[in-house]
Amino acid sequence: MGKVTGFKEFERKDESYKAVEERVHNYNEFTVPLNETEITEQGSRCMDCGIPFCHSGCPLGNLIPDFNHMVHQGEWQKASLILHSTNNFPEFTGRLCPAPCEKACVLGIIEDPISIENIEKNIVERAFKEGWIKPQPPKTRTGKTVAVVGSGPAGLAAAQQLNRAGHTVTVFERDDEVGGLLRYGIPNFKMEKGIIDRRVAILKAEGITFKVNANVGVNVSIDELKAFDAITLCGGATQRRSLPTPGIDADGVVQAMDFLTQQTKVVFGKEVKDQVLATGKNVIVIGGGDTGSDCVGTSNRQGATSVANFEIMPKPPGHRSPTTPWPYWPLQLKTSTSHKEGCERNWLINTKEFIKDKNGKLTALKTVNVEWKMVPGQRPQLIEIEGSEKIWPCDLALLALGFTGPEATIAEQLGIETDARSNYKAEYGSYQTNIPNVFAAGDMRRGQSLIVWAISEGREAARQVDIFLMGKSDLPSKDMAGDLVGIQ
CATH class of the missing domain: 3.50.50.60 (FAD/NAD(P)-binding domain)
Structure with missing residues (x-):
């Protein structure tokens, strides 16, 4: 699959992004696509593995070497047919999936893995552009x-x-x-x-x-x-997760999904009463996952004075942890485009209290640093570090704690x-x-x-x-x- 020596000839190349100063002033996608030659070269990097572990990494079982090979050959319509045979919506996954397939790529053992997700996105976008994706109604109905x-x-x-x-x-x-x-x-x-x-x-x-x-x-x-x-x-x-923390009822403690939903509705001209805005506020996002990252990016676009991100778990290593070797999903630090737009990130920190004024408005967070004690055969124990309490000015706390x-x-x-x-x-x-x-x-x-x-x-x-x-x-x-x- 791909070019026999492609992985030796071409380095991985990803999409670039519009400058932070430009993109934070709107809510549009800000990726800068590779040109067709560059995408073809990326498809050429596929190694013709004896066992393509990328198949195992992908829950959809996408036929990744097959569509990479078609891209290498310039057979974009065939690539689209192969891609859609296992994935109904590659335009979604090509933008939003964390790409476990890439973490299981054999080339990733020694070099940067194949840019599978970006190739997938380019295939489906080409297919829409060329008009290859058309309605396929069934020829007959079952009556069910x-x-x-x-x-x-x-x-x-x-x-x-x-x-x-x-x-x-x-x-x-x-x-x-x-x-x-x-x-x-x-x-x-x-x-x-x-x-x-x-x-x-x-x-x-x-x-x-x-x-x-x-x-x-x-x-x-x-x-x-x-x-x-x-x-x-x-x-x-x-069902959104909350915190059993004093002051959680303060005006200014908001579920992340409410915050994100409101902003998207406003982008499309829908009426939102009493929209929660980060404008001119000290914002703290509690939760270090993708939703937390989305809150960071949205807060920056709304003009927050400051944005901080709290995570109760330890900071992951910069490279794949030995505890999650290839081809497993790696324990590894992820820095999103939203984090790069401006955010103070903090790990091993736990919120002890949401502090509010006499009118019930949030003014600050009280936190404590923590560590995890590992005992064989038992659940990890959360230990607070004595004397590490801190008060953080905060006008808006966004709870991005999952579901x-x-x-x-x-x-x-x-x-x-x-x-x-x-x-x-x-x-x-x-x-x-x-x-x-x-x-x-x-x-x-x-x-x-x-x-x-x-x-x-x-x-x-x-x-x-x-x-x-x-x-x-x-x-x-x-x-x-x-x-x-x-x-x-």
């Missing part, structure tokens, strides 16, 4: 109806696969636009929403019906759902069993709940995870629904080898 709850990546993937099988599919989305967290949880500067809209237009042209402002169990009755022959639940893990699981409304009203983490019980491989015609996939089933897992589970669940309805299925399946490298 399927409800899909949730229009995030899992729901959209399940809907497209089920529609291709010939079933009549209706997608229920509780927000006012399709996309789930892709729409309002991901800032526009990471993925402009026209990227979602053009794909949804394809899905609609294929015959899928979308109902927005449709909150199942609230303003859409469970009885309406029960009228379908099968139900696929892809509602995500949307604890899906909301219980649908489970309670349908009678679906849940596990200890509140996830909807549906055995991996069958995706079937304790109610035979009800299936669950994505974060609602497995807990908070990656976009590639969501799409993969949506695809796999669709196949199981098809088998349930028809006794067999021609939809593709795969052995999800991503578990081999520990990507959850």
Whole structure:
């Protein structure tokens, strides 16, 4: 695959970015694409590995060496066909996936790995530009109806696969636009929403019906759902984690997802009452993951006076940790483009109190430095370091602490069993709940995870629904080898 000596001739080259001074004044994507020659050279670096471990790193099982080879040969349309054979939405993953495939790349053992994610993004963008991506409605209909709850990546993937099988599919989305967290949880500067809209237009042209402002169990009755022959639940893990910390009720302590959603709605001219703004404020983002990073980038664009990021875990090493050797997902420091736009990062720090004034407004945070004590056979113990307390001026604290699981409304009203983490019980491989015609996939089933897992589970669940309805299925399946490298 690729050019036999390509990995020796060409170094890895990634997209560049517009200058910070330019990009922080708007909410547009700011990547500067490589030209076609440069992308072709990147595809040429693929090594023709005896065992392509990138397949194992990718939960979708993308045929990575195959589409790299097509890019190397200039066969872009063939590359698009190969890419779409396993991934319904490479324009999403090519922007948002952390690329576990690259961490499992064999070349990555000795050199910089293949720039798989960027190649993927360029393939799909070329395909849209050339008009190769067209609606593919089924030739016949089965007469079976399927409800899909949730229009995030899992729901959209399940809907497209089920529609291709010939079933009549209706997608229920509780927000006012399709996309789930892709729409309002991901800032526009990471993925402009026209990227979602053009794909949804394809899905609609294929015959899928979308109902927005449709909150199942609230303003859409469970009885309406029960009228379908099968139900696929892809509602995500949307219960936000909070902190049992004094002062958490202060005016100025805000959940990150509320903050991000408001700003994205404002970008598109939607009315937002009492928008939370970072403008002119000392902002502290609690939580060091991708959502925390998104809050940093949004705060800088809103004109925050200062932005700090707190993380209770130790600072990861700059290079792959020996505890996570190749091809496992590495324990390694990640510095996002938002961090580079301006942010003070702090590790091993715990918030002890949100300090507020007599009117209940947040004015500061009290913190303490911590360390983790590791005892064999026991859970790690969090130890506070005596005398390390500190007061941080703070007008806005954003809680980016992840999610604890899906909301219980649908489970309670349908009678679906849940596990200890509140996830909807549906055995991996069958995706079937304790109610035979009800299936669950994505974060609602497995807990908070990656976009590639969501799409993969949506695809796999669709196949199981098809088998349930028809006794067999021609939809593709795969052995999800991503578990081999520990990507959850």
